[in-house]
Amino acid sequence: MKSSIGIMLLLCVVLTGCRTLRENVCRAPAQVELELQTLSIESATFAALARDKLLSAEGLAQLQAAGKLEIQSTLVVLTEAGEQTTIKSTKEWRYPQSYESDNGDKSKQDSTRQKTVSGGFIGNTLPVTVFAPADFQTREVGHIFNVTPSIAPDGRIWLTMVPEITGEPTWENFGPELAAGAKEARSAQMKQPIFSTATLTSKIFIRNGQRILIGACPAPLDNKQTLVFILSARILN
Numbered sequence: 001m002k003s004s005i006g007i008m009l010l011l012c013v014v015l016t017g018c019r020t021l022r023e024n025v026c027r028a029p030a031q032v033e034l035e036l037q038t039l040s041i042e043s044a045t046f047a048a049l050a051r052d053k054l055l056s057a058e059g060l061a062q063l064q065a066a067g068k069l070e071i072q073s074t075l076v077v078l079t080e081a082g083e084q085t086t087i088k089s090t091k092e093w094r095y096p097q098s099y100e101s102d103n104g105d106k107s108k109q110d111s112t113r114q115k116t117v118s119g120g121f122i123g124n125t126l127p128v129t130v131f132a133p134a135d136f137q138t139r140e141v142g143h144i145f146n147v148t149p150s151i152a153p154d155g156r157i158w159l160t161m162v163p164e165i166t167g168e169p170t171w172e173n174f175g176p177e178l179a180a181g182a183k184e185a186r187s188a189q190m191k192q193p194i195f196s197t198a199t200l201t202s203k204i205f206i207r208n209g210q211r212i213l214i215g216a217c218p219a220p221l222d223n224k225q226t227l228v229f230i231l232s233a234r235i236l237n
Helices: 002-027 042-050 056-065
Strands: 031-042 070-080 085-102 115-117 120-121 130-153 157-166 170-173 191-194 197-199 202-204 211-219 222-235
Touching: 031 042, 031 056, 031 085, 031 130, 042 222, 056 211, 070 085, 085 115, 085 191, 130 222, 157 211, 157 222, 202 211
Parallel strands: none
Antiparallel strands: 031 070, 031 222, 085 130, 115 120, 130 157, 157 197, 157 202, 170 191, 211 222
């Protein structure tokens, strides 16, 4: 009798553990696969499609099949529903945040060896001021997409998106004038980058597995080409 009771208690423990494990598995967040595809299209063709309101993922797929689109990249990431993930295609720009100057008692006495230091004209006895870049920092330039997928009760997917596009910088010189009064006075080369960034926040509702056109921008190195971005989301479990 005692052994039968022990076996029954053991079975209850095992069944309770299995039920708890099954409930935990059922409560596990669903996995969502996100795919971001970057395509290149002639700007004139893109403008014509936009004018005629024919821009769509399906229409671009037809152009791709006809050889009128070029795939630049395809990025795939797996994330949990409700968790933000980042998909990006960038490169790093390294630039100085400051310049250090050498204001010692250096001078050039040889009139036959006039030269330019940091863009400034140096004469016979004018002091040589050297500006060296310092305090370097890096910044990502390119396309960054922060995406948070959520699953609705009917199986569709909410996508909260915060895209950020940063173009290659332009450079401006903030250096002071060197050798004031000289015949060829110039400014010291103390250049700083000016970055341009476009960002927005959007929330869209799509079907499971649907591909959508989420944006476009001019190609960074070819103004005759436009980059378009196609995003798809698929529930895995």
